[in-house]
Amino acid sequence: MTLQTRSFSVTGMHCRGCEAAIESAVNELDAIRSVRAHLAQDKVTVTWDDDMDSSLPTRCHKMHPMI
Numbered sequence: 791m792t793l794q795t796r797s798f799s800v801t802g803m804h805c806r807g808c809e810a811a812i813e814s815a816v817n818e819l820d821a822i823r824s825v826r827a828h829l830a831q832d833k834v835t836v837t838w839d840d841d842m843d844s845s846l847p848t849r850c851h852k853m854h855p856m857i
Contacts, residue, residue, distance in 0.1 A: 792840035793823060797833050805829070 800812065809827035812834055816825040821839040828834070 793837050794840050795835065795837040797835045800827070800832055800834050803827065803829055803832060 803809065803812065806829065809829050812827045813825050816822060816834065816836060819838075822836065823839065824835075824837040826835050
């Protein structure tokens with residue numbers, strides 16, 4: 791099993807409650823190993839099993855891959 795880690799920019803995150811809600815929602819997806827929302831940086835860092843389909847950003851519509 792190979793793990794992938796990627797950061798996504800996030801819109802609409804305003805407080806620590808938003809961080810917790812995003813982390814909780816992403817953790818519900820299959821194959822997620824870790825998720826950490828960063829309010830000050832407007833980003834979320836996610837680690838998942840490589841065999842997970844590539845639809846993470848579309849499942850979480852306010853997340854956009856960071857370049």
